[in-house]
């Protein structure tokens with residue numbers, strides 16, 4: 001009996017497009033679907049098999065498309081339904097799959113469902129969102145409980161018309177849907193899911209997919225942040241009691257009609273045992289998950305941590321977080337993803353390596369080596385392949401577009417009465433971890449605005465586009481872009497080890513280098529191992545040899561230096577195929 005073919009979403013390399021900043025085709029300064037279509041040959045040449053397109057649905061763009069006002073249409077700023085159909089077809093013609101973003105925890109407050117729901121307490125959609133009465137204290141109106149929204153402030157918004165508050169875990173313009181109602185779930189399945197699968201989409205990246213089920217008694221959260229009105233309440237809305245029931249229902253009632261649909265779920269704030277309940281193959285809920293421990297290092301998520309409070313992590317914590325993601329598949333039926341960037345994170349060079357111009361390109365290749373050797377579906381974010389970096393330090397709050405960053409800044413401003421030193425700290429935090437860092441437009445060449453648009457870009461293009469851009473890197477055989485191409489090829493060639501192998505770290509406590517192996521005791525690879533050496537340092541580092549690799553035959557598969565020597569030069573990376 002031959003081994004079953006692995007699902008397409010396991011072996012494929014994925015690329016995330018955040019449309020507003022990807023490629024503008026018509027000069028209005030906003031990226032669009034035709035822009036994306038024009039770059040499909042570029043993605044194909046990079047080695048991409050799966051395109052994940054962030055929300056392009058009709059939306060007032062209060063949270064950049066994650067506030068959807070019509071699931072069944074494309075926002076005019078990105079194009080038309082016909083453009084999207086063309087994208088689906090062209091991806092398929094070129095042998096690539098397309099994932100859309102599935103944002104069904106909430107809608108926009110401009111969605112017709114919400115516009116009706118907010119009118120009064122008796123309309124047909126009155127219970128489609130989460131409405132509660134005010135809490136009256138000393139004759140004054142207060143939100144029903146003290147929950148803090150994920151983007152700061154109260155999680156409840158008052159609607160005069162209806163005389164009640166509604167719940168919004170994100171910005172007020174993103175009311176949470178009431179998943180407890182059968183007809184709400186059916187409407188979501190029909191309009192947000194089947195509609196697109198019928199048009200040929202291959203699956204979804206599922207937004208915040210462990211938040212649908214809340215603690216329906218809506219109790220106050222315990223006070224952990226003294227002196228604050230609103231408290232982190234994750235315990236009452238993350239991984240709630242009915243999550244698994246609903247994800248199973250969705251698979252059985254909807255997805256199963258369409259074959260092997262990929263559901264790549266975001267599971268923030270979830271430990272490994274809990275993740276398995278969603279993603280073990282036999283539970284048939286999610287295909288694979290994004291685990292956030294790596295990108296949350298230093299305290300980015302949870303318990304109300306603010307941007308300026310995120311501290312620099314050490315390398316062992318990084319290895320531990322990578323190890324958690326890698327071990328998810330060890331001896332289980334689950335599947336995972338490998339990624340260091342997306343539209344919600346700072347750029348990986350700044351966050352995990354170095355953006356120092358002296359080492360920037362070398363470090364970009366080092367991180368490519370790490371990702372290229374990790375188990376799980378590999379996700380690359382736009383611009384990562386050329387080593388784009390965080391916003392320059394010289395940019396001020398006026399360049400910031402993300403409501404999450406702006407709220408964080410204003411929160412510090414009000415809390416500390418505009419004290420300049422506090423504002424500086426807030427801004428430093430934003431430069432370090434704000435989502436804006438990933439949202440500056442992609443640099444396609446060294447012409448004005450980095451070739452992103454012929455018009456005025458909606459968001460300022462990074463000052464470094466003349467030094468970091470696709471066109472120049474195409475021409476340079478040792479550029480990060482060309483290194484990525486080679487790395488993806490090697491990953492595919494040795495997929496049994498790189499994509500499917502078991503991961504082991506050999507120098508866990510070393511603060512400057514990362515040595516790991518990948519092995520797979522099947523499919524003819526019993527006597528082979530991938531051995532990866534990475535430097536995370538500006539200084540020369542000694543090699544740390546795993547005992548069983550010492551003295552064995554080693555073939556160098558890839559490196560970011562021409563001739564790897566006895567030691568690791570700063571930010572060096574190399575991968576060997578070891579014959580045991």
Ligand code: GLC
Nearest residue numbers: 063066103170207208343344
């Ligand atoms: C997810 C998205 C993020 C969005 C949020 C609310 O975390 O990735 O961009 O703001 O959900 O939809």
Ligand code: CA
Nearest residue numbers: 024026030032
């Ligand atoms: Ca455009």
